[in-house]
Amino acid sequence: MKKSFVSFMLGILAACLFATAGISFALAQESSLYKKYGFDFNESAEKVQVLGAAEIVTDGAKDLFKDAGALDSYVPAKDINQNNREFTIRLPERVNASDYAFIHVYLLINQWETPGDPDTVASFVSVSAYAPSDSEFANPAGTLRGNKNSNTVDILRIDPKKVADKDGYVRNIVLRVDCDAKKYATAVYLNYVELTETLESLYLQTGKQVVATENPEQIADPNVTWFYLKDNGEKNEPYGYVEHPAFNFMNEGTFPGAKVENDVLLLRNAVFAVKLGKINASLYAQMNIDLLFADWNAGRHDFYLYGSGTTSFTDERGNPVGYVKKLTTVGAETRANFKLGADELRKLADSSGAIDYIYIMWGGNERDTADRTVGCPTNTSIWMNEIVFLIEEDVPKPVVPTEKNSVDISDLFPTGNSAALNFQAEEENKNKVLTQAAVSMDSTDEINFGIKPATDTYSIMFLLRAADNSTMQDAWLKSGVFFWFSNDNITLGSYKDNTSSGMTTLLAKDYPKGAFAKGKITNVKMTLLPFYIDGVEAGYYAAVTIGSAQTPQMEMYFYSEDISTGNYLHFAWQDLGKDIGFELSALKQDAKSAQEVMGLKLETSNGETGKVTLEKERATVKASWYSMAGEKVSEIKTSGAEIEFNRETGRVVFQKKGSVSLSFTVTNVFGTFESPVLELSYGVEGGGCTSAVVTGVLIGAAVLVLICAITIIIFRRKKVK
Numbered sequence: 001m002k003k004s005f006v007s008f009m010l011g012i013l014a015a016c017l018f019a020t021a022g023i024s025f026a027l028a029q030e031s032s033l034y035k036k037y038g039f040d041f042n043e044s045a046e047k048v049q050v051l052g053a054a055e056i057v058t059d060g061a062k063d064l065f066k067d068a069g070a071l072d073s074y075v076p077a078k079d080i081n082q083n084n085r086e087f088t089i090r091l092p093e094r095v096n097a098s099d100y101a102f103i104h105v106y107l108l109i110n111q112w113e114t115p116g117d118p119d120t121v122a123s124f125v126s127v128s129a130y131a132p133s134d135s136e137f138a139n140p141a142g143t144l145r146g147n148k149n150s151n152t153v154d155i156l157r158i159d160p161k162k163v164a165d166k167d168g169y170v171r172n173i174v175l176r177v178d179c180d181a182k183k184y185a186t187a188v189y190l191n192y193v194e195l196t197e198t199l200e201s202l203y204l205q206t207g208k209q210v211v212a213t214e215n216p217e218q219i220a221d222p223n224v225t226w227f228y229l230k231d232n233g234e235k236n237e238p239y240g241y242v243e244h245p246a247f248n249f250m251n252e253g254t255f256p257g258a259k260v261e262n263d264v265l266l267l268r269n270a271v272f273a274v275k276l277g278k279i280n281a282s283l284y285a286q287m288n289i290d291l292l293f294a295d296w297n298a299g300r301h302d303f304y305l306y307g308s309g310t311t312s313f314t315d316e317r318g319n320p321v322g323y324v325k326k327l328t329t330v331g332a333e334t335r336a337n338f339k340l341g342a343d344e345l346r347k348l349a350d351s352s353g354a355i356d357y358i359y360i361m362w363g364g365n366e367r368d369t370a371d372r373t374v375g376c377p378t379n380t381s382i383w384m385n386e387i388v389f390l391i392e393e394d395v396p397k398p399v400v401p402t403e404k405n406s407v408d409i410s411d412l413f414p415t416g417n418s419a420a421l422n423f424q425a426e427e428e429n430k431n432k433v434l435t436q437a438a439v440s441m442d443s444t445d446e447i448n449f450g451i452k453p454a455t456d457t458y459s460i461m462f463l464l465r466a467a468d469n470s471t472m473q474d475a476w477l478k479s480g481v482f483f484w485f486s487n488d489n490i491t492l493g494s495y496k497d498n499t500s501s502g503m504t505t506l507l508a509k510d511y512p513k514g515a516f517a518k519g520k521i522t523n524v525k526m527t528l529l530p531f532y533i534d535g536v537e538a539g540y541y542a543a544v545t546i547g548s549a550q551t552p553q554m555e556m557y558f559y560s561e562d563i564s565t566g567n568y569l570h571f572a573w574q575d576l577g578k579d580i581g582f583e584l585s586a587l588k589q590d591a592k593s594a595q596e597v598m599g600l601k602l603e604t605s606n607g608e609t610g611k612v613t614l615e616k617e618r619a620t621v622k623a624s625w626y627s628m629a630g631e632k633v634s635e636i637k638t639s640g641a642e643i644e645f646n647r648e649t650g651r652v653v654f655q656k657k658g659s660v661s662l663s664f665t666v667t668n669v670f671g672t673f674e675s676p677v678l679e680l681s682y683g684v685e686g687g688g689c690t691s692a693v694v695t696g697v698l699i700g701a702a703v704l705v706l707i708c709a710i711t712i713i714i715f716r717r718k719k720v721k
Helices: 245-251 342-348 594-598
Strands: 034-037 085-096 102-113 125-130 142-146 151-158 169-179 184-196 202-205 211-213 240-242 263-265 270-280 286-295 300-306 325-330 333-341 354-366 380-390 406-408 418-423 433-440 446-453 459-466 481-486 489-496 499-507 522-533 536-546 554-559 568-574 580-585 601-604 611-614 618-624 637-640 643-646 651-654 658-663 665-668 671-674 678-682 689-691
Touching: 034 085, 085 184, 102 125, 102 142, 102 169, 125 151, 125 184, 142 270, 169 184, 270 380, 286 342, 286 354, 300 333, 325 333, 333 342, 342 354, 459 522, 481 522, 481 536, 489 536, 489 554, 499 554, 594 671, 601 678, 611 618, 618 678, 651 658
Parallel strands: 333 499, 406 446, 611 678, 611 689
Antiparallel strands: 034 184, 085 169, 102 151, 102 184, 125 142, 125 169, 142 151, 202 380, 211 270, 240 263, 263 380, 270 354, 286 333, 286 380, 300 325, 300 354, 418 580, 433 568, 446 522, 446 580, 459 481, 459 568, 481 489, 489 499, 522 536, 536 554, 601 618, 618 651, 637 658, 643 651, 658 678, 665 671
8 A cells, every 4th residue: 555645744833832742744655646735825826825814923833843844834714713614725726536535634723712701611623624515514525523622633634526626626625613612712724735646544533533423414213312422421311421440441532532431321222323524435445343332231232333324223113224234242241343345335325425424223232032131221331442444455354274273072171972061050150150171272273063952041161272271250351262152142252351352243043044952963163273464473263163064154353462362272151040951072983082081090100000019018109180170089099908108199108918909080070080990019929010119209190280170189289281
């Protein structure tokens, strides 16, 4: 993408302006279709004229910006307060609108308080561009939002075609300053005008370039409650604020004037409009809208996106109609993202091809299979971050490797061909995510398994690539990518340090026919592997494939900066207040037995198992097994000859000649597993292998101790990291 700027210095500002930090802007790459003009209120053939402009004295203003150049700046009217007034800038030559993607007017919006005026607080100030023929100021060709009571230095981007005369040429551009309060005065200072053929992606920050507003077109829809956002912190129906400092990371980009402690509160069926300022839909290949919402009582959330041509949002029954995109998410706290392609962008536009407003309607939160609303609507809040319009060359094109390491669940967990799992609800655990197992993923990219629900309600989760082996209640909110299967939806998502990195949800009604039916096995494939952009690893690609489908029903890309990953696989279930049951089954024919995966073993310190004959009366034994959370490990059981057995060190001392048998059991969520017997003989003819004495080895040495067991193990284990 050609950059329209490389570096350019700020113009000279009036000494009366508020002091501001230095900013440098880019100098465009010259091309045959690039022009740049300074301003002059005199009859200059080389500069832009501003009708009625007043020259600004530059002496003393240069120090405000260390890199300030010598170009003149002008205030466009002799009356310095330009609130709700317009002025015209005249180009030194006519310009063919078809030759350029943008006209950039580089300017500064200065607003200050004027004592003695009525005590009304300005909620916005903006500068918009219009065609000379648009006397009603109905169709802005570009809008720049200013900061209240301060300086805003930025570029007003103008669509040349929207300010052109009937012959397609641009000669004059009308700029209008809008402000809704008399307490503040506004002046606009001009620096230069630039015409460029380079089309750039737009990154629009809410509260700045993007503005929330109340029902701008006065659309009459009795099923919709309109609201707009304010920064006074008061609760005014049908909108309001809640205090939730946990989401401060979003607040810098929230809607107008949002404070750190103030966030927007939505009501059921609320719609808010977002004014963008006449975006030409045909110029862009993709639009992204980043939002975060929270509902303290988890449920399904439906968001509906409408465009500038919308006249009604619902039918006579209150059901959403005519929307361009629907986003469904499930969970108490969700960061989500609307992504619209070129065709969907065109549907957002009005009859002129411009996107002036977009509307997002929240349809409440309900369970997919319930007939009641879950969660109090007044406890639901929403945050907006940014809206992005991407040109084709800026649309990310991730590449996912076709080769991957796909394994069966029986290779990772002791399921054998099938493992029936049943969990009893306990009041103190209600809604908690409880760890049941955690193992190392190593090079695993894909896990295949079958699931057969045995109860109407269930909720189980797999957390892939978790960064540590702490309990699931903590782990899933810090790292990894979770695959959450429940009776009414599947949710795919990630958290990084308690901050949502994004989620996507597939509802039960959208499952393949018969999938996850009670008493029937449904094949599932979970995929998580790195993806690449321009040959560089950029994050993780996640997908869920159900049944015999050739393509995934769910896909999501998590960029490296948004997630934290490691090498652990967690398996857990959620206590929903009801007993749940299901089977996890292997999909491959030669599945490892559960006993083989568990690998329980008792051996001497130099590795003998089975029947072992000792040369001396002493030996040291150790136990090993495949360890996972929630397990219960028995004491070493002994029978036979009289021995002295130290459970701390694993040391066996025979009190007299004879044989002794030792064994232990491990019980975890997948069943109870018993070790093979280790038989030690001393002074007995015809025993097993002869063993030398090696002491000092701890008895407990789990093959993979991945997280601390919930039940205290009776004898000591050595943790193998």
